[in-house]
Amino acid sequence: MSKLSEAVYRxxxxxxxxxxxxxIYxxxxHxxxxxxxSEIETEYSHEIERKKPLE
Known part of the structure; x- marks a missing residue:
């Protein structure tokens, strides 16, 4: 496995x-x-933003 593939996997x-x-499962x-x-990063960003307390 290349270093890039390994980094993406991790x-x-x-x-x-x-x-x-x-x-979230x-x-x-899917x-x-x-x-x-990319899809996982987007979902993660949305969840973190959603969980932020309102200021």
């Missing part, structure tokens, strides 16, 4: 773990593991 796994910890009908890294 980033994807880390974000999936964090989303699962937030109670699927996006629409399991998180079926999504691309």
């Amino acid at each position: 980033r994807k796994e880390k974000l999936i773990e964090e989303l699962i910890a937030l109670g 699927k996006k629409e009908e 399991h998180l593991y079926e999504l691309t890294l």
